[in-house]
Amino acid sequence: MMRDHGAGVLVAALSSAFGAALIQGTGLLDAAARADPVTGGSTTVGVLLQITSTVFIAIAVYSGAVVTTNTFSVIVAGRVRQIALRRLLGSTARAERGAVAREGLAVGAIGAGIGLLVGSGAVAAIAGAARAFDVLGAFPYSYLNPEILLPGVAVVLTTWIAAVIGSRRVLAVTPMQALGGAEEQSEDESRASALRSAAALVLVVLGTLLLVGGVALGQVSFSGLLVAFTGGVVSFTGIVLGAHLVIPRALRIVGRLMGGSATARLAAENAIRYPQRSTRSTIGLLVAVTLITTFGVALRTFGDMVETAAGDDPAYYAGIETMLLTVTVVFSVLTGFSAVIAGVGLVNSLSLGVLQRTRELGLLRALGFSARQLRRMILAESGQLVLTAVALGLVLGTVYGWAGAHSLVGAARDMPGLLTIGLPWPLLAVVVGGGLLLTLVASVAPARRATRVAPIEALGVE
Template sequence: MNARHWLRKRGMGASILVSAISTAFGVVLISATGYIGAMLKADPALGDSGTLAFVMSFITFVLVGLAVYVAAIVTANTFATVVAGRTRQIALLRLIGASARSQRAAVARQGLVVGAIGAGIGLVAGVLGSVAGIAVLARLLGIQGVGYEVLQPALLAPAVIVALTTWAAAWAGSRRVLTVTPLQALGSSNESSREEVVQRTGRNVTAVVLVAIGVGLLAGGIALGLISPLGVAVAFFGGVLSFTGIAVGAALFMPPLLRATGRMFGRSAVARLASENALRYPERSSRMAIGVVIGVTLVTMFAVAMESAKVVFTKAAGGTLPPELATPLDAFAGIMMALVGVSAVIAAVGLVNLLTLGVVQRQRELGLLRALGLSTGQVRRVVLLEAAHVTITAVVTGVVLGVAYGWAGAQSLLGAVAANPNHEKAGLVWPAIPVPVVVLIVAATAVLTLVAAVVPTRLATRVSPVEALAAA
């Protein structure tokens, strides 16, 4: 299979888009940080202070890291879905003598090429966006005398990191190639069943251990935060480890939640079919859900953390937050939400892509449903309900995790801060949940589900019942 052929396959375009968004995001953030640093140096009062520059660099590092982290999970899920759809083709190659490792290396090379193409596009887009953004900002604010060159070797770092991350994600996502046997060339290419997922002891144990260690570090960070703000560093690693465990064990953790959601859709034939399809192959539905969980968790986490911080500062100010403090906090919260929103966009691209890939790989199955008597409208409703099933579960899970992580972050950072005029420490505070933001997240995700299901629902009815029966 030549490079031009597989680049045209479904899934590759979305992977290129994810790589491009991640790279452009990193380039713009690095340029913005550099420009702000140049502004500080040009200011006689702030030129000698490196604290703000360090804070901006740290924020850039964290946000770029989050974007690359989300992109890696989305890319790994995409390639895992692509490999699942190629099981029979891979088995045929095994049958004529190809080794599993050579097949996996080929998939990894595809990931490297996809990552390089996306990183190149993102690098150009990011540089052009940075040049335009700095010019517009300088004109609007009337800034003069700030010498800053956008084209710098440091801008290559996001491109290289994204390309290598995409290659590594493709390698991780293609691990199923090692389990494909030549005998599977005689059968169909199906995802792993619930029973097969449960039997993967090594992966499941790793996921549970990561979650347990992460939760322990979160608790330790919260406890340390009652004494020192350094508790946020411990909580940060706890959050990363615990969420990584959830992502690794998504096929183990998500099915019970999906089953609970399925009861909301009633007992009609279409609703029961959609619910069972989401549960029958947990890997497929979990891959779709985890991307949305990541996006919702990140946005909710920052919103809850900022709202909880405002509560602590309000107590410290005696019950009313001064305007000179409230305005910068609100502005910072808005900027952070917009930046974190990039990771949510990456996750949204992954949902649309995986839902489309899933329908493409199941066109024969959907055609058979039509042959058994389901109308075109019913088949479309099955696909739409599956998307709603996964999305509702992912949104609820993401909101719960976001509230937990956001509160843990704010608590571990601000637990030792004076919470009233008597300089008493804040101690343990209840998480502050910004209801408007949560409502906005739910509404945006509902729209995303409808948009994401447009192409798949059309593809679902493209195969006629006769063709499905002939291929069965």
């Protein structure tokens, strides 16, 4: 069964490598600052670096956990018939769920170990190159840093928890399902619990109120940013929790924009026919795009306000624009790592979805669909998922970025009013372009797998 977990190991390795690289990199920079005769007496640089690395390690682990949870959910959905058959032979739901949880623990341990080695090795190689070109001076630093075990342990735990959460469907599998197919629930059959929907609504409303309060408080105090940040986390958690209420509806709207051809209509129907699978495939990318857009819009909006206010006192705001540009680039690269993780999850979800629809795809081939039409259909499905995630992420990120920027108004003087909003067009262009590229990449492996199966062979799958 471990053959299904290649993407899970890759996601765990990416998260662990990112964490190890950040800890080793910040440790290296802190050692360099301490060795410098000018900054050696200050601990400020080290503290700031540690705070920054902790925040972005948390982001990477969170993104990885979302993707891994979705991956295990898709895997369990594809094993319904096998699990039901074992239940028929005497296995219990608890034993089956325990087996999936143990797979998650193994996936996390393997991925974390690989990631720690890769992340530390990458930093060591970069440091060696920097010293060779006299960019980095000679100073003592040990890469046997016990702190790098922390992201590794976090990845193992989150992967195990993700497997436990993703395996919840095992509890609903009955022995009688051994006589049926392993399919996702359809839109009519999929009904999220009222408690989950109510909790999502409460979190969104509470988070929105905190966002508004943070913006208002930010006009007079530095603490507005903390309130707005808390509101953003709470409201976005509600959106993720209630994604089953939002994403299928957004997919339906986007599907209508895909065109009226047979392949486009089939792709649109496939995306909304199994909303759970589509939501799981989309949510990771939605998180990544929202994060990137939030940082970009917040810094661009604050930069525009600074530029407007600088007309009255240029000396006071000197250098801030350059600093904001640098921070935008750095933050975009760091948060962009979560987009890589989300992309891996999307490719894996599409691939597993195609594998579970072998009989359906074989029937289309038998009815006259060509391999080219099949590839177009899967490309349209990929495009529909990516476009939905990018569109929602841009909207949410713009709102959160605007709120974050205006919650900082109390930190500077003579700032313009609340109507100011700055859009980082180059960054947004990169996000949209990356989405188009991801659409093509995500459809390659599933399309190849779908077109390799002969119609007769597919129709004979049990």
